[in-house]
Amino acid sequence: MCEVRVKYELLVLAAMTRLDAPNTQAIVAATGISERKVQSVVNSLVKNLGLNIQRERQGRTFRFSINSWGVFESGKAIQSQLNNIDLVIPSSSTLASYEDKHAYFEQVKMDNFKESMRLEGHDIASDFDLSLDREQQRQILLDKYSNVN
Numbered sequence: 001m002c003e004v005r006v007k008y009e010l011l012v013l014a015a016m017t018r019l020d021a022p023n024t025q026a027i028v029a030a031t032g033i034s035e036r037k038v039q040s041v042v043n044s045l046v047k048n049l050g051l052n053i054q055r056e057r058q059g060r061t062f063r064f065s066i067n068s069w070g071v072f073e074s075g076k077a078i079q080s081q082l083n084n085i086d087l088v089i090p091s092s093s094t095l096a097s098y099e100d101k102h103a104y105f106e107q108v109k110m111d112n113f114k115e116s117m118r119l120e121g122h123d124i125a126s127d128f129d130l131s132l133d134r135e136q137q138r139q140i141l142l143d144k145y146s147n148v149n
Contacts, residue, residue, distance in 0.1 A: 008033055009049075012041045013078070014085040016053075016064050023061040028105070030087040034112045045070075106134065 011031040016022045019030060027038045042064065045051045050070025055062040069075035132140070 008037060008041045009045060010082065010085055011087070012038060013045070013066075014082040015087055016066060017079060017082050018087065021058065022064045023058065025061065027064075028108060032088055032108050032111060034109060037112070110134075 011033060012027055015027040015030040019026050024035055024038050027033070028035050031038070033041070042053060046053055049072070050068075051066060051072075052068035052070065054065050054067050056065060057063075066075070069078065072078045
């Protein structure tokens with residue numbers, strides 16, 4: 001489980017250092033990590049590793065900036081590693097409309113759900129029929145797991 005947490009921390013740090021205006025939504029889009037998990041990881045970086053991460057208000061969102069690297073001292077050694085991490089940065093033309101953005105974030109949520117269920121030992125991949133909408137898939141899962149005791 002610790003290895004997964006480190007992976008999330010590295011992804012969030014990579015996004016913070018490489019995005020032009022790193023905010024929660026931009027980090028979600030670049031990493032595929034859920035919004036709640038991004039916030040949790042940012043708090044963990046501050047609390048557990050001593051990073052000084054400033055949240056600057058930028059309109060309706062907050063932009064993150066790293067003011068101090070805590071246990072990473074100057075940050076130079078970790079930054080070279082962060083540059084080698086692959087981010088999934090969708091182009092603005094890919095997510096031009098609200099519907100495209102909504103579909104992308106719904107897919108990120110579904111991927112995160114599947115991964116968390118896999119980590120908990122549940123094989124739910126066979127339970128999904130991609131031709132069904134989200135509510136129909138939800139109902140199938142509720143029916144299946146409500147009968148398991």
